[in-house]
Structures are given as structure tokens and as C-alpha cells.
Amino acid sequence: MSTIELVRRTAIGAERWEPCITSDGRTIGDAEWLRRRTDDGWSHTAMLWRCEPMTFDYEFPGDESFVIIAGAVNITLTESGERVELRKGDVASFPKGTRSVWTVLERLEKFTVVSG
Numbered sequence: 001m002s003t004i005e006l007v008r009r010t011a012i013g014a015e016r017w018e019p020c021i022t023s024d025g026r027t028i029g030d031a032e033w034l035r036r037r038t039d040d041g042w043s044h045t046a047m048l049w050r051c052e053p054m055t056f057d058y059e060f061p062g063d064e065s066f067v068i069i070a071g072a073v074n075i076t077l078t079e080s081g082e083r084v085e086l087r088k089g090d091v092a093s094f095p096k097g098t099r100s101v102w103t104v105l106e107r108l109e110k111f112t113v114v115s116g
Helices: none
Strands: 018-021 027-039 042-051 055-059 063-077 083-087 091-094 099-115
Antiparallel strands (some): 018 027, 027 042, 042 099, 063 083
16 A cells, blocks of 8 residues: 555545544534544544534543634533633643533534544
């Protein structure tokens, strides 16, 4: 396989979305997967993700960093009660195991990378 065949590409608005199903079986939004890899206890995921307004609990399964492409979300950290407000153009990073409650205020789209 050539190096160029290993490169995965997409474009915002490509419309190749599929349901995003969490490890506990919940469907939360849609994803367009760029990379999904798990090897011997290590994982790396890169994807575009979108969600309509809703509220859900979320424990970060790995270190997760993302940029908000569109929309707005409030993320309440379960342990401290602190709230992180994010909008289009914001970039954030959360450590693995952080428990949170997401309140999607406006249709949200983000590019995210999860590793751990």
C-alpha cells in the first residue's frame, strides 16, 4: 500500500455522516471518521462530529482536543460544577476520565482528536 493510500481526507460539508454510537451504546450525534485505531491498549480517533441541541453525560474516554467549527456548547465538569462555554472558533482540551454534562445550545460541529 502506498503512503498516499494511508492518508485519509475529508472536507467540512462532505456529508458522509453516520450515527456516533458511544461505547455504552448511546447514539449521540453523527460522526465522519477520519481515523479509528485501537492497538494493544492504545487508541487514536480523529473525526468530524455534529449534534443537534440536547443534553447528555459524557466521560472523556481519552485525552480529547477539539476545535468548534460551528455552534455553541456548555460543558459542566461534574466534579467541580465549573462550566466551560465554547463557541465557533474555540479550541479546548480535556484529560481522559473527566466526567461532564454537555448542553448543546446551537447545532454543534467540531473536529476532534481522542487518544489514550
